Amino acid sequence: MKDIVKIYKALSDETRLRILNLLHDGELCVCHIMDILHMGQSKVSRHLTYLKNAGLVHDRRKGLWVYYSLSKNKSYIPMLRCLKELRMEVRELKVDSERLLKMKKAAKLSGITIDKYLIISKIKSNKGKARCRC
Amino acid sequence: MKDIVKIYKALSDETRLRILNLLHDGELCVCHIMDILHMGQSKVSRHLTYLKNAGLVHDRRKGLWVYYSLSKNKSYIPMLRCLKELRMEVRELKVDSERLLKMKKAAKLSGITIDKYLIISKIKSNKGKARCRC
DNA sequence: TTCATATATCTGTTTATGCGGATATATAGA
């Protein structure tokens, strides 16, 4: 029961619902999420930690970046499936998904990964330096 | 989105999950719930109000008693269906459901409604006076 | 080793929420 409540608590926050919605389409690193949701690093990281503690997501470090993906543990599937059904009904989630899709398409068009695409965008907008370590 | 978060917030509390679980089997009045869950009146009423504000339950007054039932609004069905799937997995919910079923069966065996059964139980245990106003 | 970057965690503040006990309200019987 404690676990169930923990899962519902994890789902009862707008930021976390938006993050989970993005992760339904595959793993993402923290900076992707920050970029798509226009949120600060501290906020995104905090909520990802919350989701990890609830067992809903899994993380994997690769160099400097940490990638998050939905946990495969089947006991959470009912709740996550419910969430997926919401995407088409909830405008905010739809908008986020579309923004992610657009980014993925643009990357594909340039023949690069979404990771590289993000780095290039950052360099262009001067948010990052020219040194790439990914 | 606000509404969705509100619903998940409503689901992220043990007491409220237990109440919703009972209501899956039909409407109940506040005192039934207090009796089955062994909880105080203030607590049960507070959580029912919370559920009502989230739109998950509906109330109907009949005399002194107020009956609560699951809201029929179909937009909540996905989440409530998820919850129903949990009953068989979560021991606490299973126990509650069985206690309710036992009470219903005992009432039926005596050829009375569960409402009357509850009143008689109270009188027997001296928790109520002999005056019945229901 | 030193520095820059990505991420995680800490800090102080604010808000939400849980609780039990007390009180208020609504209804029905005497």
Added chain:
DNA sequence: TCTATATATCCGCATAAACAGATATATGAA
């Protein structure tokens, strides 16, 4: 009307959790 009962709400307190900004940690390049 007065009283008892069922329910709702209020009160004070304790804990959880959200936030932004600051700081700490981990990693990779120079």
